[in-house]
Amino acid sequence: MEKPALPRFPSDFVWGVSTASYQIEGAVKEDGRGPSSWDAFVAEPGRVLGGDTGDVACDHYHRYPEDIRLMAELGVDAYRFSFSWSRIQPGGTGPVNPAGLGFYDKLVDGLLDAGIAPSPTLFHWDTPLELEQAGGWLNRDTAERFGEYAQIVGEHFADRIPRWITVNEPVVLTMLGYGAGIHAPGLELGFGALPAAHHLLLAHGLGVQALRAAGASNIGIANNHAVTWSASTSEEDVQAAGLYDNIANWIFADPILTGAYPQELASLLPEVPEADMVVISTPIDWYGINSYNPMLVGAPTVGEAALMDGHELDASLPFSLRELQGYPRTDFDWPVVPAAFTELLVGFKERYGKKLPPLYITENGAAINTGVDVDGRVPDQRRIDFMDAHLHALRVAMDAGVDVRGYFYWSLMDNFEWAAGFSQRFGLVHVDYETQKRTPKDSYYWYQDLIRHTQP
């Protein structure tokens, strides 16, 4: 059957691509950059698949002009990248490293010259190591230091940067970094990780305030969200799924959008000063959603540890993650369920009503590991199918009244996929890590065409 044609999007809809500093920059020891939590983590044997590191990654630090050209050719309106905090403040506190800021000056100016709106994230998980060693996000002080860092970056760039993102996915850093030990800093604290969630949210709020005070505007956050489905209608499964939903979704959205944590989590959360909630709910201009797939959750399965991206989770958790069957899967084994994307977005509108600011999709994408063929092409049709289906699903949500202003595909190019190293390729551009050769994939040309033709 013929696929329906691509839906139309408003003429001011923002088309973009996303990346993050540690995943693409490399040059970890250059020009005074201080080490981050991820530099330390990748050096620990067994942490990252194949012993891969971000030491070189896509060498974007040196090749950014070529990467800007690729984006200009692609035709995107905006580029979401992240600042490396420890390039700008090597120890996470104190004096600024001018060479670090200088790199981002060149990047930002190059983007502006190419007509692409720089849309940076202040923090995408690469905590300055000195701060990590002092307790990282378990320590309230890190949030205060983040506020100062936001002020520095805001004052330097406010007049040139049209769209800002404070932090990326506090949920993943909390759960995988401090809860399950799959990401840096590799701690396995289970529910003991929850103070990190609070401090990351506090950092977000302090960041919004510091950016505004520096004259910046158009500020949001990039939060990861997944529709949570219960494994069955049994009371045990429904309860377990409800708990997971609160811990993975609403604990990170409610405080920002309503000023309070979900009631159901009261017994699990540390006592929090009311003043913090006021900071966390400092008004934002828009809310960013990173979304990949829904989660199927049930009661714990006795004697069987749940898996997340191939890693075993603590079997004593009061829920278990189940395999969602009957859907196509990406090469990372994530289920492809476009209808869940619509459900997620419509669910946001239903949950928050008038309190919901406009949304941006700050990440959405698929790992499809197709390589370069003999003709020099990368025929990644399954990524095209993923994007096509998710953009239709997005349009359905917009037609149902959800105000979505833009879509950032993850990612511009293949890069260092955290614990999975270089094994998973999310890019529209293929990267040969031996030669650093960039090859636009079929999906790149498809997105280029879409950007040219979907607007009225």
Ligand code: FCB
């Ligand atoms: C998100 C991260 C991003 C990337 C994608 C695949 O959780 O924000 O850095 O790794 O997943």
